[in-house]
Amino acid sequence: MIEKAILKINPNAEFAVNADDINQITWLNCSPIPKEQIEALFPIVEFEMALDELRAKRNKLLADTDFHALSDQTLSPEMSAYRQALRDITEGLTTVEQIKAVAFPTKP
Numbered sequence: 001m002i003e004k005a006i007l008k009i010n011p012n013a014e015f016a017v018n019a020d021d022i023n024q025i026t027w028l029n030c031s032p033i034p035k036e037q038i039e040a041l042f043p044i045v046e047f048e049m050a051l052d053e054l055r056a057k058r059n060k061l062l063a064d065t066d067f068h069a070l071s072d073q074t075l076s077p078e079m080s081a082y083r084q085a086l087r088d089i090t091e092g093l094t095t096v097e098q099i100k101a102v103a104f105p106t107k108p
Contacts, residue, residue: 001049005041009033043096050099051090058086061104078108 002017002025010033018024022035068079075083085105093099 001042001045002038004045004049005038006033008041008045009037047096047099050096051093054090054093054099054102057104058089061107062086065107076108082106082108 002020002022003015006013006015006025010030013030013033014028015030016026016028018026022038025032062083065079065083067073069075069083082105089102089104093102
């Protein structure tokens, strides 16, 4: 999370973080970023990471049913609704808690 926060502040930053410890950052060829500024981005980075994980699960479930949506297949209404529910699963999520509480639809 430290690395992602730093790169949000300065995408070109060169640094090394020892043991995932914010107090052990070695800055390479760039100005140090204050610890407080990095920590302030932790909630945003945590949300983005949780959303990325949710999307990865959702994308896998969609990929597992892609063959149902091929042009030579007839997509059942149930499968169509399932796939749409998967695509809509990230809508309206604004907190990590909401992401963690997401219940995936049941595959027909």
